[in-house]
Amino acid sequence: MSDNNIIDLKNITVEYDGEQVLKGLDLSIRDGEFVTLLGPSGCGKTTTLRIIGGFVEPDSGDVFFDGQRINGVQPYRRQVSTIFQRYALFPHLNVYENIAFGLRVKKVPEKELKVRVREAIELVGLRGFEKRHIDTLSGGQQQRVAIARSLVTRPKVLLLDEPLAALDLKLRKDMQVELKNIQKTLGITFIFVTHDQEEALSMSDTVIVMDKGVIQQIGTPQDIYNEPVNAFVADFIGESNIVDGVMLRDGLVRFAGQSIPCVDKGFEKNEPVDVVIRPEDIDVVEKGKSPLSGTVDSVTFKGVHYEAIVDVDGFKWMIQTTDLIREGEEIGILLNPDDIHVMKKSEYSGMFGDYSSFSDEMDTISQPDYDPEGESLPAEDEE
Amino acid sequence: MKKKSLSSRLVGSPYYVWAAIFIVVPVIMVLYYSLTDRNGSFTLSNIADLRLYADTLVLSVWLGAIATAVCFVISYPIAYILSRAKASTQRTLMLLVMLPMWINLLLRTYSWMTILEDTGIINSLLAKIGIGPVHMINTSGAVVLGMVYNFMPYMIMPLYSVMTKIGRNTIEAAQDLGASSLQVLCRVVFPMSVPGIASGITMVFVPCVSTFYISQKLGGTGYTLIGDVIDTQFTNNARNMGATLSLILMVMIIICMLVMNQFTSDDDEGAMLV
């Protein structure tokens, strides 16, 4: 990964029918980075990719490629290649010709073409499939053709729009590893769209969390997970208890009726804040051994741990623990200072992080189809 | 292929009855008349007499081919633009394409006569600006024009139908891989629309070759086509020769369809003919 930026988006705005779908997007992507755009359905991930690919012109703002402004440059002149949400392979061509397409239109000599197509086929493990017709391939194989077809043109940046969404879990995990390896081998920039937070965390150098056309946070997977900037990010990435609190002074926050030491600082005195506690960071102790305590509402066995919903001062917390606890039991809750993460209040405060109505079926609030406007629109079809 | 269950055969049976009455019986009758003489005894003389009509046959095929080609050249861009337009625009434009088909064919052809005649609309307009009368009616051009005008929707529709199936992403993928607009057209849109082209050609060529009315009205006596001859044979009670000519026309059409069906893939219902 180098230090110079391959892609810069500056104050990008996109409007459809008077509705802003990207609101002043600023984004820099370093050469050779694996970047993930993560966010709920309709938040503008595909639109952002289409801006970079050249299929959408921003209503305002600038797009830079390697320092050069490329607004208005036609897609076929950009050194960027896209893997579309539904692969978009050419049904009238076989595997070999699909992969060769980009070289044929650029009139690459036949000899070189053969070598490069062969390389690409090897890279994605499709040897022996050259003559196969596209519609005789499985989803995973089609995916590989799409990857090879893009890579053979040697793009500087590969845009991948939810490339794994249509694959089953097992294949998905394998492809995650494979994609990551390909990216490392070739050293080119991958901009990867997903609404699967686990996928984003495990694959990326940098994660960009978006919601409603606005970037919420940019950071390493660790940053995003450990230091979410607001309730939306905290909730979207993993499970979080998000509690109302007051920052008494640097290193001391008051919530659930107790003043508790933390490591966060830089807030106003007595500033209202959101406090994030990850369910897996909570230690369950005997009642009385910690100032915080609660009553166990329900316990679910999850294999590696138990998942309990605990009533703490009227607020329902989720706790993951390997200790056996029982419904109705009173437990003490022990938090180390670095288990607590304090965030400034935001428009998302109070919307997330309360498990009072939680059940496994209701897990959806933190999942892809969470709909910020509550209009519950079906996912927009691209075609 | 899987053996059909009894129930699925029963469901299909009305179709077979229908097919037997309206397809098989007429074909047998045509065969019978073409191989018999006026008195009903077997003869091959009708077949031998076909050579008398060789010129007419060639002319029919020739004009039909030209009309089909013209139709294709005009329809292809129209269908493409249609298929890429907004959904609401598509509906409106499609309606405009179909609109002429709601008017009777005879009426449409008569209108062209009044437009093309030596004293027709075009020539009276030309006369006003001092350009001498241009002879248009009763030329091969007029016949082709009539065919193109009347049968163009049959070309546009199958083309449009295959083109709407080419996803926006497929075209974008091609651009993304470096294809210019022309290359997208030649390497993606055109090959992907071959099934539609094949059915469009068949659906226009077949009625063009067998038409009898358009050529009479717009071509006068100089451009008698095979359809006209068959028409005359039957009205003059020379059924046997008429049947033979119909038979040869049918054979030609079947050959044309067989050839064209090579280009339509099995899974493309929208573009399939038979």
Ligand SMILES: Nc1ncnc2c1ncn2[C@@H]1O[C@H](COP(=O)(O)OP(=O)(O)OP(=O)(O)O)[C@@H](O)[C@H]1O
């Ligand atoms: N061509 C278009 N015309 C009108 N609205 C559009 C168009 N393309 C996208 N939108 C709207 O812009 C918003 C963002 O769409 P986008 O496709 O970028 O979302 P996304 O984050 O990729 O969602 P998903 O995860 O469902 O793919 C959506 O509300 C969508 O309805």
Ligand SMILES: [Mg+2]
């Ligand atoms: Mg999308």
